[in-house]
Amino acid sequence: MRHKLALLLLALCVQAGAQQIAIWPDGAPGSAQRRNEAEKVDNVYISNVHAPSLTVVRANPRHANGAAVIVVPGGGHRMLVFQNEGMVAAKSLNRVGVTAFVLKYRLARDPGSSYSIENDAAADLRRAVRWVRAHAAEYGVDPHRLGVMGFSAGGELVSLVADNPEPAPAPQLDAVDKLSARPDFQVLVYPGPLGSPGKAVQNAPPAFIVAGSNDKCCMPPALALYQQLIGAGVSAELHLYADTDHAFNMGQRSERLSDVHWPDRLHDWLSDSGWLIPHDGQIPQGVPSPAP
Numbered sequence: 001m002r003h004k005l006a007l008l009l010l011a012l013c014v015q016a017g018a019q020q021i022a023i024w025p026d027g028a029p030g031s032a033q034r035r036n037e038a039e040k041v042d043n044v045y046i047s048n049v050h051a052p053s054l055t056v057v058r059a060n061p062r063h064a065n066g067a068a069v070i071v072v073p074g075g076g077h078r079m080l081v082f083q084n085e086g087m088v089a090a091k092s093l094n095r096v097g098v099t100a101f102v103l104k105y106r107l108a109r110d111p112g113s114s115y116s117i118e119n120d121a122a123a124d125l126r127r128a129v130r131w132v133r134a135h136a137a138e139y140g141v142d143p144h145r146l147g148v149m150g151f152s153a154g155g156e157l158v159s160l161v162a163d164n165p166e167p168a169p170a171p172q173l174d175a176v177d178k179l180s181a182r183p184d185f186q187v188l189v190y191p192g193p194l195g196s197p198g199k200a201v202q203n204a205p206p207a208f209i210v211a212g213s214n215d216k217c218c219m220p221p222a223l224a225l226y227q228q229l230i231g232a233g234v235s236a237e238l239h240l241y242a243d244t245d246h247a248f249n250m251g252q253r254s255e256r257l258s259d260v261h262w263p264d265r266l267h268d269w270l271s272d273s274g275w276l277i278p279h280d281g282q283i284p285q286g287v288p289s290p291a292p
Helices: 002-015 083-094 117-134 153-162 219-231 262-272
Strands: 018-022 040-042 045-047 053-057 068-072 099-104 146-151 185-189 207-212 236-241
Touching: 053 083, 053 117, 068 083, 068 117, 068 153, 083 099, 083 146, 099 117, 117 146, 117 153, 146 153, 153 185, 207 219, 207 262, 219 236, 236 262
Parallel strands: 068 099, 068 146, 146 185, 185 207, 207 236
Antiparallel strands: 018 053, 040 045, 053 099
């Protein structure tokens, strides 16, 4: 059964025009003893990740605009909600011309895991940002219009990378490691509390934040981070939906019209902020440049 589910997930990726690529040249640091273990698939949820990767979901060339987003699924750091918070989000972004890269990262709370959230999982996202920038020309994307979008636990990783200082640099593995790991914009979908409050919000990228008002776990950090970003002069937009709890995904798990249409508000924000418009390799006007 597990083998059949793995094949189903692979088929879904193929249907989406997806390509899976390992992001570490010789395997993720600290994963040597387990990197050859197969991922586990349970009802299209993925766990036992030891070889972090990006699944590339390209926008249709007819309307691809060069913007790119790394999608970071949630799952409590025990598993990845790879379909509903990964591939579905990627296809939604494709509709507005954005090429998506869905991240499989190491899971610190998977039974038997020796990884940490702050070091290993966050390192996977930083490496993913650098990797996409290094290969931007291959996928027709602009390295200066690269965002990160995280759900729940994935939102924690986004905040750790976008709103907090990077740990002391490790030895560089290759040329990819020389590039910046700071995303140009961030999208946090019912983000968990790790990473908030941010410790480096003065240099944080513009943010779009969404959560349910009834979400006891993740509405408070979403609201707190928004207030902190605004206080630091960072452009940010917040949507809190009434009578809505956690894990409404891309709206497909709710019967509330406002929840169903929240991705439209994200698309509006991306457009209003200039991320969907080519700028000849330059950061959109009015968006602060990252600190050197």
